[in-house]
Amino acid sequence: MTNALIIGANSAIAHAIAEQILEQPGNHALLRVSRSSLPEIPQTQSGASTVSDWQSDYSEQSIEAICSNIVATGMHIDAVFICNGVLHGNFVNQGSHTDFFPEKKLEDVSPAALSHVLQSNAMLPLLWLQNLIPLFATNHPCKVVCFSARVGSINDNRLGGWYSYRASKAALNMLLKTVSVEFSRRFKKVKLIAFHPGTTDTHLSKPFQANVPAGKLFTPKFVASQLLDIVQSVDFDGQLSYLDWNNNPIEF
Numbered sequence: 001m002t003n004a005l006i007i008g009a010n011s012a013i014a015h016a017i018a019e020q021i022l023e024q025p026g027n028h029a030l031l032r033v034s035r036s037s038l039p040e041i042p043q044t045q046s047g048a049s050t051v052s053d054w055q056s057d058y059s060e061q062s063i064e065a066i067c068s069n070i071v072a073t074g075m076h077i078d079a080v081f082i083c084n085g086v087l088h089g090n091f092v093n094q095g096s097h098t099d100f101f102p103e104k105k106l107e108d109v110s111p112a113a114l115s116h117v118l119q120s121n122a123m124l125p126l127l128w129l130q131n132l133i134p135l136f137a138t139n140h141p142c143k144v145v146c147f148s149a150r151v152g153s154i155n156d157n158r159l160g161g162w163y164s165y166r167a168s169k170a171a172l173n174m175l176l177k178t179v180s181v182e183f184s185r186r187f188k189k190v191k192l193i194a195f196h197p198g199t200t201d202t203h204l205s206k207p208f209q210a211n212v213p214a215g216k217l218f219t220p221k222f223v224a225s226q227l228l229d230i231v232q233s234v235d236f237d238g239q240l241s242y243l244d245w246n247n248n249p250i251e252f
């Protein structure tokens with residue numbers, strides 16, 4: 001049995017994670033959070049698993065309220081998946097909708113877009129972790145996966161570009177590393193993973209799929225299956241693991 005909290009549950013990879021947890025034998029409890037309403041998941045097992053959905057605008061108030069409700073249920077959560085991430089799209093900037101896209105050169109960097117990407121990709125996951133502290137304090141073993149990206153590796157940055165996205169995932173990694181140092185003292189039964197799914201066929205990667213070599217564009221289903229195996233096997237070692245889809249460590 002797995003009880004899992006999936007945040008950013010409308011991500012294509014998150015859908016696959018939810019489906020695959022429910023396909024495993026046993027009765028599971030899934031808690032899903034998203035900005036929008038979520039599709040039902042077909043239950044292939046006995047049907048005694050439960051799925052509870054929350055809608056959130058990801059404001060501090062909303063995150064706090066949802067986490068308080070989850071803690072109040074007294075449910076033991078075995079795994080948390082924070083799947084949120086933006087690379088392109090639009091956001092509201094001083095009342096008007098503004099498009100953003102990964103920067104090719106320094107002149108493309110806009111403070112408003114950089115701030116939006118940092119907020120969505122680095123600040124939001126940290127806020128969830130902050131508000132989930134009462135859950136971690138129950139001492140029930142919990143594995144926490146935050147979706148990062150290989151381009152967040154400073155060591156791996158040979159191509160340049162994508163200023164905001166790279167910086168946001170590097171910031172996420174540093175925030176998670178700092179949390180892991182603190183949790184190794186406070187909550188020894190929490191394991192943190194910064195996960196790189198590989199280039200996966202989702203809305204996020206759509207504009208960038210043309211140059212992906214054959215066989216290197218993964219399905220969400222494949223990535224979810226790899227990730228669930230990693231979560232299953234990883235140890236509670238008090239460290240942040242920065243891992244790719246193949247369970248290989250990535251240098252920070």
Ligand SMILES: NC(=O)c1ccc[n+]([C@@H]2O[C@H](COP(=O)([O-])OP(=O)(O)OC[C@H]3O[C@@H](n4cnc5c(N)ncnc54)[C@H](OP(=O)(O)O)[C@@H]3O)[C@@H](O)[C@H]2O)c1
Nearest residue numbers: 008009010011012013034035084085147199200202204205
């Ligand atoms: N696809 C790839 O090739 C690839 C490669 C490396 C890393 N990643 C990372 O993998 C994760 C999952 O992405 P995906 O590929 O599955 O993409 P996706 O299907 O486009 O999912 C996007 C995710 O980001 C959230 N999101 C979208 N706009 C947001 C906003 N303004 N503020 C907060 N959250 C927002 C969505 O949450 P809602 O449920 O609330 O809509 C959803 O969880 C991301 O962190 C991404 O950076 C993906």
